[in-house]
Amino acid sequence: MDFLSDFLMRFLTQLQSPTLGFLIGGIVVASLGSRLSIPDAAYKFIVFMLLMKVGLTGGQGIRDSNLAEILLPAVFAVAIGILIVFIGRYTLCALPKVKVEDGIATAGLFGAVSGSTLAAALTILDVQGVSYEPWAAALYPFMDIPALVTAIVLASIYTKKQRDTAGGYPNEQPDTAGGYPNEQRITARGYPKRDTASKRVKIWPIVKESLQGSALSALLLGLALGLLTEPKSVYDTFYNPLFRGLLSVLMLVMGMEAASRLGELRKVGQWYAIYAFVAPLLHGFIAFGLGMIAHYITGFSLGGVAILAVIAASSSDISGPPTLRAGIPSANPSAYIGASTAVGTPVAIALGIPIFVGLAQALGG
Amino acid sequence: MDFLSDFLMRFLTQLQSPTLGFLIGGIVVASLGSRLSIPDAAYKFIVFMLLMKVGLTGGQGIRDSNLAEILLPAVFAVAIGILIVFIGRYTLCALPKVKVEDGIATAGLFGAVSGSTLAAALTILDVQGVSYEPWAAALYPFMDIPALVTAIVLASIYTKKQRDTAGGYPNEQPDTAGGYPNEQRITARGYPKRDTASKRVKIWPIVKESLQGSALSALLLGLALGLLTEPKSVYDTFYNPLFRGLLSVLMLVMGMEAASRLGELRKVGQWYAIYAFVAPLLHGFIAFGLGMIAHYITGFSLGGVAILAVIAASSSDISGPPTLRAGIPSANPSAYIGASTAVGTPVAIALGIPIFVGLAQALGG
Amino acid sequence: MDFLSDFLMRFLTQLQSPTLGFLIGGIVVASLGSRLSIPDAAYKFIVFMLLMKVGLTGGQGIRDSNLAEILLPAVFAVAIGILIVFIGRYTLCALPKVKVEDGIATAGLFGAVSGSTLAAALTILDVQGVSYEPWAAALYPFMDIPALVTAIVLASIYTKKQRDTAGGYPNEQPDTAGGYPNEQRITARGYPKRDTASKRVKIWPIVKESLQGSALSALLLGLALGLLTEPKSVYDTFYNPLFRGLLSVLMLVMGMEAASRLGELRKVGQWYAIYAFVAPLLHGFIAFGLGMIAHYITGFSLGGVAILAVIAASSSDISGPPTLRAGIPSANPSAYIGASTAVGTPVAIALGIPIFVGLAQALGG
Amino acid sequence: MTQQASKLVIVTEKLLLKQVAKIIEEAGATGYTVVDAGGKGSRNVRSSGGPTVSETDSNIKFEVLVPTREMAVKISDEVASQFFDDYSGIAYLCDVMEVLHAHKF
Amino acid sequence: MTQQASKLVIVTEKLLLKQVAKIIEEAGATGYTVVDAGGKGSRNVRSSGGPTVSETDSNIKFEVLVPTREMAVKISDEVASQFFDDYSGIAYLCDVMEVLHAHKF
Amino acid sequence: MTQQASKLVIVTEKLLLKQVAKIIEEAGATGYTVVDAGGKGSRNVRSSGGPTVSETDSNIKFEVLVPTREMAVKISDEVASQFFDDYSGIAYLCDVMEVLHAHKF
Numbered sequence A, B, C: 001m002d003f004l005s006d007f008l009m010r011f012l013t014q015l016q017s018p019t020l021g022f023l024i025g026g027i028v029v030a031s032l033g034s035r036l037s038i039p040d041a042a043y044k045f046i047v048f049m050l051l052m053k054v055g056l057t058g059g060q061g062i063r064d065s066n067l068a069e070i071l072l073p074a075v076f077a078v079a080i081g082i083l084i085v086f087i088g089r090y091t092l093c094a095l096p097k098v099k100v101e102d103g104i105a106t107a108g109l110f111g112a113v114s115g116s117t118l119a120a121a122l123t124i125l126d127v128q129g130v131s132y133e134p135w136a137a138a139l140y141p142f143m144d145i146p147a148l149v150t151a152i153v154l155a156s157i158y159t160k161k162q163r164d165t166a167g168g169y170p171n172e173q174p175d176t177a178g179g180y181p182n183e184q185r186i187t188a189r190g191y192p193k194r195d196t197a198s199k200r201v202k203i204w205p206i207v208k209e210s211l212q213g214s215a216l217s218a219l220l221l222g223l224a225l226g227l228l229t230e231p232k233s234v235y236d237t238f239y240n241p242l243f244r245g246l247l248s249v250l251m252l253v254m255g256m257e258a259a260s261r262l263g264e265l266r267k268v269g270q271w272y273a274i275y276a277f278v279a280p281l282l283h284g285f286i287a288f289g290l291g292m293i294a295h296y297i298t299g300f301s302l303g304g305v306a307i308l309a310v311i312a313a314s315s316s317d318i319s320g321p322p323t324l325r326a327g328i329p330s331a332n333p334s335a336y337i338g339a340s341t342a343v344g345t346p347v348a349i350a351l352g353i354p355i356f357v358g359l360a361q362a363l364g365g
Numbered sequence D, E, F: 001m002t003q004q005a006s007k008l009v010i011v012t013e014k015l016l017l018k019q020v021a022k023i024i025e026e027a028g029a030t031g032y033t034v035v036d037a038g039g040k041g042s043r044n045v046r047s048s049g050g051p052t053v054s055e056t057d058s059n060i061k062f063e064v065l066v067p068t069r070e071m072a073v074k075i076s077d078e079v080a081s082q083f084f085d086d087y088s089g090i091a092y093l094c095d096v097m098e099v100l101h102a103h104k105f
């Protein structure tokens, strides 16, 4: 009883944070049809700044850390990333009107990680004075990459099986949200269908593609610079003080995005919306549970457990979508981006972060 | 005598402020043909930051305010916005070589409000230690929207009357600055002239259009966030400390703009230049007078009176022009934008702000 | 011995500065094929901010300075700018496979000045507590403009001479890196060859072109504002605190640039790479020597000597290239931009700055 | 099988983006492509607002593949009659030799 | 001497920029021009990711001058067969009256 | 009444924007449209300076409706003779079926 009331109180306090205020403000402003917009260049630069800061913090912190500690949480992060995709594969994809490729891609995006959601969680932890291992943010790639790789591999296994059984073109599945009738298509020569039967899925190119994406590159560059150089002067005068403010602008953009993607989500059916609402919390709780195991075994901090849970709850917004577009080209991006941006991310930020941080605080006493 | 010398001294001090220095620097640099430019994305982001800061300040301040106080200044703001357009309608439009639609649109733009001029005034007031009601910046929309609505309504009444009397096409007015000879026009079918006779001017769409514009949206969003959330942490680390610096960059842009618009203004005739020089000061003095009435009746602060005067003196630079372009399409944008940007805004900032702030200080003792 | 070990130690410390870390980080990231990118608008805005800060610092400092002191260093700066171009003209251009116009343009770019390299040097000097005259940054244009003018003049003298001797089209030089076979060229009429024989090179337009460029404009505007207005409030809250952080982002961009230009450099031959490696250090030592003369004659500070050396070692990255493209159109930009960006700038920053700052420190005791 | 078509090009003020797009869709075109453009014409004296110092394009260029000249004229007449009195703009028709590949045409 | 040519136009998703460019080069074209574009087609329901709120173009338009219809068909067939099942895109061919000036054609 | 015309297209380096525009105006064209473009040609080895890492277009594409082939050749000859020795660029002429609407042509 005491635990619950404690948790609820902390949860409510966090609802008043500016982070959340800007997110909701963005949703409201865009829903009202405002022409307010943050220039694309500013958005991209802000994302760079935030990930660089998260990386620098982590890199500087790792120096004084016992790196053996990271092992178990990292293994758990990998496991969660893969697990999330399998969960999606056998729940979301089984639902009516959900095309299998679309479902797998969506699960992959929810398994992958959002740098902005992570940044928001770190801010809340700092504000609330919950301590965590400095390397905790470095768990990001350990979950992100396996989730994307798993999704792409599962999708191509599926596509191949389809082609082998149907003996033909995999898209001839009827009645799907993302399918297009081919009748009116014009072709100069009736171009030959791609012969992808012989293609085997290679994993290294997908990993490389992820690592080369702008989000992971910025994070890893920050980690390396934090670890190898003495960035304290720029960190203290630039990356750190601007962090919260830039995050507030980013939250505004994400709110506006959520509102403007709602229409796309509506087109692909309500099952995506339900998945997108439930999944972040479910994934977060699974991760929280595994994190607690690490807490008891290796002394992983409660703040670190909350970070692991938020990473799991988040869904990728920057580098996930292009990776999936290239890796599972037959999946409909409106399905996975709509589900993630319009519902998944707001749920992860507005509910997930307060819940998991609140839990960590309540458990920590 | 004492009052006058006091005022003059304060006026001179304010002429040395960096705000003004950057404005003049921009004018000089652009006049000398420099290729220096601030990227469009940076300009837009700076405007967003400034309006958000002004809104947040206002919103946080309103909480502790007695909202009844705002009533009289707000009513005055509305009255001034409307009055400015009528003044323009019966002075500027009566001048030779001024097309009536162009004159009305110009008056509308001078009635509307410039967020950057307002931001500059708030900085000077803070530097000079003149206190004002935190909600004073919230007077912005009360003057801005009525001015634009009045201008659009007046223009369409005029257009309609013209059509009814001339029995034909309203543009057949001879010898106007913005008129184009139609002789060489090519048309595929001789398209039918628009039948706008039956159209009535609807006010709500114009108000909505204004509120949805990027400037007012940012300001109102900031107000709401300041009022409803606890943005102190981001305000203190981000929006507030960066305010002055960003304003200096914006002043530079406005100076460069002023210089580059001078050519356009020259094409539309000297009457616009004269109006644009006199109007900001005239409008400011009217507003200052009404503000003093509120000062005596409801105790509206002298700083607030100066803000009301600056709002009146300013002419819209961000959201006014597109609203007018859509609302009074037959008016020549070179006329109103040229008048406002090339002359009106520099006068409002370089003369208006020092005069009205100086007056408030001198009156306050 | 003592001097040398002292110098070496200081040199090594400076290798760990974040400035250098970000530069190398950028090279590594781009070499690994990352898609990380800083938006163009952000890059341009950062450059503006840095040059404005350098200018403001200089302008505020000049007020309290004895301007007579600047004379000798300024004369030396002009001399070095011209000398560098002549050195290139008689070394680089004499090498095999180096087209004369290309060599002159490259020498011009290495004579001109890089604002970002200068900014990096000022940071290091501040961090190391080495004092310098506040007006030292104002030496920039005194070297930059003469170098560009000299290069353009030398190139057109050469072109003219070629045309006079060959009696024809100057590009008919065989076997050059930048030459294109004209055989396949299509022309509607066989357009007449330009008759440029009568054109004399005018110097003022080149000077004006340089001064109007975005880099010099920003620097000079900052100088003027620092000298004539009271920018302390915006300087202390904005331009100064953000300086180091923005510089770190810029270094990242320059590193990425260096990596991506390496390919271009490779195409134009290894002589450019050798020149680009040796020239910054050679030019820096010459300038250091001349600076020491000023040190003994007029008391020019050792920090100022280091700045003069860095200015000489740097090669222009922002406004130099377009000026040369317009001024020596027949030179191949891949040659000069490749040499400067891919090798010259990294060498100037990574070796030049630590060497010259370390020398100044070691000499200063 | 490929198909003959014409290409309607409309260059006008950026402000009209949504309204022109709507006219094109309502006329039954299968799609359109639009790019930012700058330009100069008889009305170039008219300013588009927004800072010119920060280099912005103020025009847009629509390209619409249409199956018949009729549809092109329908679209351009509608656009011209609604907007070309007050806004600058130009509309012209080009020949397309053949549509090689399209999802729907 | 000027020369006859055709112009192949391909509008497709920005993501494919490098891949389409490679196909064009491998087909032996002497060059290409590419611009950022927005647009709407039968697949406009497909999102391109990236914030729409911050106005971005998500298409690209290639224009390739080709000496023969064969080369155009070769390029567009290759692009269509590799990408048009999964990505939105259109390809069409225009007549070029003459190439007036070119460094190489 | 509509009117026949040709469309002259010039793709060249961004640096030449103002100079090419001036040539077009002096040749008597009623206007022009210009878009930012990227591209590759025979001279792509030539760099345009400015950071490539921050993705920038370095070409521009002019489109000019001209009433006669003569005017097009006049413009493109002038541009080519002044710039195409030292700068990359291409110029070609397309047929315009008809100008449907224009303020002045």
Ligand SMILES: Nc1ncnc2c1ncn2[C@@H]1O[C@H](COP(=O)(O)O)[C@@H](O)[C@H]1O
Pocket: D011, D012, D038, D039, D040, D041, D042, D043, D044, D059, D087, D088, D089, D090, F029, F030, F031, F032, F033, F034, F063, F064, F065, F066, F102, F103, F104
């Ligand atoms: N002759 C032309 N060739 C190409 N584009 C033109 C031409 N005339 C006008 N335009 C374009 O159409 C726009 C509007 O023209 P106007 O209505 O005459 O001001 C201009 O800004 C140009 O982009």
Ligand SMILES: Nc1ncnc2c1ncn2[C@@H]1O[C@H](COP(=O)(O)O)[C@@H](O)[C@H]1O
Pocket: D029, D030, D031, D032, D033, D034, D063, D064, D065, D066, D102, D103, D104, E011, E012, E038, E039, E040, E041, E042, E043, E044, E059, E087, E088, E089, E090
């Ligand atoms: N009728 C059309 N006219 C011009 N562009 C089109 C047309 N149809 C499609 N497009 C362009 O081709 C892209 C892809 O079309 P689709 O594959 O049908 O979605 C669209 O986003 C448009 O830019």
Ligand SMILES: Nc1ncnc2c1ncn2[C@@H]1O[C@H](COP(=O)(O)O)[C@@H](O)[C@H]1O
Pocket: E029, E030, E031, E032, E033, E034, E063, E064, E065, E066, E102, E103, E104, F011, F012, F037, F038, F039, F040, F041, F042, F043, F044, F059, F087, F088, F089, F090
């Ligand atoms: N075959 C082509 N098709 C389309 N555009 C071309 C072609 N060749 C060249 N270009 C364009 O013209 C520019 C200059 O070409 P070049 O002078 O050959 O380097 C290139 O950057 C391309 O944008």
Ligand code: NA
Pocket: A109, A110, A111, A112, A113, A114, A283, A311, A312, A313, A314, A315, A316
């Ligand atoms: Na996740």
Ligand code: NA
Pocket: B109, B110, B111, B112, B113, B114, B283, B311, B312, B313, B314, B315, B316
């Ligand atoms: Na006003």
Ligand code: NA
Pocket: C109, C110, C111, C112, C113, C114, C283, C311, C312, C313, C314, C315, C316
């Ligand atoms: Na130099």
